Amino acid sequence: MESLLSLSFDYLSSYDGVKVRKGLRQLEGLLAQICLSRNNSGQQDRRHSIAVTGNGANGDRQPPKDLGQLRDDPAFREFFKLQEGFEWNVAMRLTLTLERLLSRSSTGANDLLLVSTLDLLQGALLIHPPSRSLFAREIYMNLLLDLLDPTSCPAIQSSTVLVLVTALLERPKNIRCFERVDGLLAITSLFKNGSTGREVKMRVVEFFYFYLMPETAAGRGAGNLAGPQRTPSKRSGSGRREDExxxxxxxxxxxxxxxxxxxxxxxxxxxxxxxxxxx
Structure with a gap:
């Protein structure tokens, strides 16, 4: 698994869009391999091929495991363990990829890469909830808010809202960061902008409902597949806990x-x- 991640990360670091796309497809294949059920050895070999090459047809897809199966699966546990370190953390690499792609000129091809990266980032944050802690840092939260710019294409805006929900899920500290960097201003401005499409506005309304829900402290909800891993709170200078x-x-x-x-x-x-x- 380390060799596949290393190869994918190398591709993601490239300035060649074709190589970036290949790296994304390899990661997509790896995540699919982890989350799909295993019925026989031939299907396992086929999915391994998909993970390495990024190729596959709809007919090759297998039904997903339920959460109980995923939690006990050896491949998932190996992946989860690797995500605990900086070197192999997928969410971190995808976030850096977003940063590089966002710095480039807006083209149709680059927009597609941004959407693919956002979709994979959402998946990585769902599979490994501790990676959401990345978005307690203002630099990475601001990156998501930059992608909500009214000039971004609707597909990027919609995917970003979904990533934002996932990044904030059961992470009060992240929500406080979102509020601190004027995230509410950014997302309401997108909603009220006359050029924002109906589908994006629907996503934003869904975000509003999510934001208004009572909060659950990290590690207390069902989203953490590895079980509760709550970190002791730190207090800010004002005396208020950062994850309150x-x-x-x-x-x-x-x-x-x-x-x-x-x-x-x-x-x-x-x-x-x-x-x-x-x-």
Whole structure:
């Protein structure tokens, strides 16, 4: 697995778009291999080939494992262990790839690479929740906000919103970072921009609902496949813990600075199946 990751990372570091795409396809194949079920040795060999070459047809796809199977799978546990170190962390490499791609001129080919990188980053953050800690740092949170620029193509904007939700999931410290770097201003500006398409606006509305939900401290939810791994809190200079959670009412007040109908969103949440947790 280390050799495949090393080869993929080398491709991702290239300035050649073709090589970057190859690196992305290799990582996609590896993640697919980890998350798909194993029915027989021939299928395992086929998926290994897909992981190495990045090739495969829809007919070769296998049903995904459920979370219980994934947690106990040797390949997943090996991958998870490798992600704990900087050298093999996929989310970190994909974030650096985003940074390089964003610095290039906007072209159709580059936009496709950005979307593919964002989709893989979301997957990496779901498979290895501790990697979400990257986005407690302002430099990486600002990178996501830059991708929400109104001049970005709709596909990039939609994929970025999905990554943002995943990066904030069960990470109060990340949410505080998002608020601190004016993330609420960035995403509400995108929503209110007249050039923003309907599909992107729907994604943003979904983000608003997610943001307004009561927060769960890191390691206490079901998203951490390896089990609870809570790090002791650190206090900021103001005496407030950096990972301290906020209530729906507190976040409603913050979002209300930029959006006029936040009360309606909260009321919708109370009337939905999530009403119990908001009560």
């Amino acid at each position: 959670t906020k209530t729906t009412n507190e976040k409603q007040a913050l979002l209300g600075r930029y959006l006029s109908n936040v009360e309606d969103l909260v009321e919708d949440l109370r009337d939905s199946s999530f009403g119990a947790v908001l009560a």
